Amino acid sequence: MHKYISLLGFMRQIFDDDRTARKAAEIGEAMLAARSLWLSEVAAKMHGSGAASYKRIQRFLRQVDPRAMLWRLFCEQAEYVIGDPTEIERPQARKTDYVGILKDGKIRGFWMLLLATPYRGRAIPCGLLTYSSKTIAAELSSRNRNHVRALSELKDLVGERPLVLDREFSYLELLLDLVEEGVNFVIRLNLGSHPPRFWDAEGRDVVLALSPGETVIHPGVWYKGKVCVNLIGIWKKGLAEPLWVMSNLEPERAGQIYLVRMKIEQTFRDLKGLLGLTRLMNKQQEKMEKMLAMLLLVYAIALLIGENLRDHLYGLPIQPQERVAVIPPKTGQKWRRYSGLFILLKQKWWLPPREWQAIVKDALASFVAILHPSVLTHV
Template sequence: MATKQRRLPFGPEKLVPFTEELFDREEEKAARILWSILESRSPRKSDWSQVFSESSEGANYRTIDRVLPKLDAKKALMRLYDPESPFVLVDPTEMERPQAKKTDYVGRLSDGKSLGFWMVVFAQPYRGRAIPFHFGIYSEATLKEQVTSRNLRWRELLWEIEELVGDTPLIFDREFSAQAWLKALEEAQCKWVVRLNKGSGVKFFDELGEEIPLLIEKGEKRNIEGCYYRGETKANVAGVWRKGCKEPLWVMGNFLPPDELVEVYEERMKIEQTFRDAKSLLGMEKVMNKKRVQLEITLALMLLAYGLGLMVGEAVRDEAYLEEASKKGALNREG
């Protein structure tokens, strides 16, 4: 029997209306699995089975094991995307796997020493937070499998995203100001806005090949239209140095006029909070899958659980607020 005390303010039945829209089969059991992920705060089936139902852990584990292959978790996750979303947030996060020396999708991370993989997440803004709807994983090991360039997987991912979001702009942080990423974005015909990493020695040139210095004083704004990033990628550029900030903010994009670039970027939600939540609240850093296919299923389910948990939690909060407001209104009328 399940022995863990419930921490969630709702049960799996609250997720069923969502899973009926997102999954093509086993909708109720999918809701229980997602609820179990949130309740157990774990990526492990053994932990899900402790809270999945009132049956024994062994029976729960067998049920989960039987249902998982029937669920297209990545397809369900992509169905979370709202075509009315004003923009898409994109950011990478490192997932460490220090003990996974023989796992084929694990390689060295950015420090050149730690073992793990990169996870690139695409999300849409929701009430000041971010709801993931797609992701991709890669590492030093998986990239070496490609006989062409190290960005092949990234290109494939962008083509998938472009097909899904169309003209909706992708908003990136400074990690993506590298020329290789921008070239992949252009090939996929994506619309993008990227914060510049001034520390990497970025340079812009006009149509005659003359360098355009990115200089600005505190309290000033500057717009540059139709220049070339590193002499290759055509872009518009905008900079602003706001009072109280230690340095200016420089942003470039391939479709918006310069005077809108900073405004759009500053609307970008801090998706890093989503990563912190997913890692700390759901224990995503504890993924132990040995096969990449299983890893992607687990990650898709966890991101899906996080997104639905956030939406249901907000709905529960709204209901509580309305109920409280109604009670106060009734008391005021009685008074």
């Protein structure tokens, strides 16, 4: 079983000098082994004594900013860019400056806003921002301003690609900012206790109603009377509620993009369940964000390797146009049931060294293709 993954070749593509790349590879490999962000647990998986390894991690975080390196993973060939926040609980962090109270009003924690491009039902991270009720209050800021601050870093990179955002982003201030900057968007509506109002060209209220199995389109309606958008409502059979999406794209295309984006929420489950995203104890927000960025770099590498491993073990995914008779024998439900990262880290498997080396080599080629978009990749 070849569970050891050398990250040096990948880190050499990201970091500018070999010495820094070697340090990053050592820390990244220890993160994969520990599946944790606790510095002491990561240090325990490194070479040498735990105390010496702990100090090496601290020096690395002082000298290097992995957050800047993470932006290099923005994929130029991506059809769209995803922004999605997730809660990270820190119930015992009573005296940590960046930890506030989450939405339920009880549990301590903070939010990480992840920016990413799609990859085979998951996402390749390219940026992050963290904030909490405490940091918002200290900065006299708001959650909305933090969203705008994070997305502003993407504006020059995005071009004509749409930003695909979840319900937390369906508010007027952000929408006005996106329109002013000329950014395309696909945003799911928040239909909570105070659903947004829309008016048609004649000033009549648009009723957001549809039945299970139905699709409804409202082109050219006005969001809160100030921004003209296209609306599409989709209620797939088997879902408990309909999905409403607003966009400045053609409504059919916006609906298709968002339905594909919904599958990428598994990325957060992989990060939390397989790589220990919630297991971090940094006292300083800057160091915490650097450790998160390192984990996201490691996740991107492991994801590419794991997807190649999944294809090798279980065959390629079933294509809708293929007949069952022509599907290779090992292609089928197992490919769909497990993520590549789960297979890589959790399943028992064995490969001859030559086959394993070929899988890692192909993953490195995909990684280089993301960093250098002149090389085609299958995103």
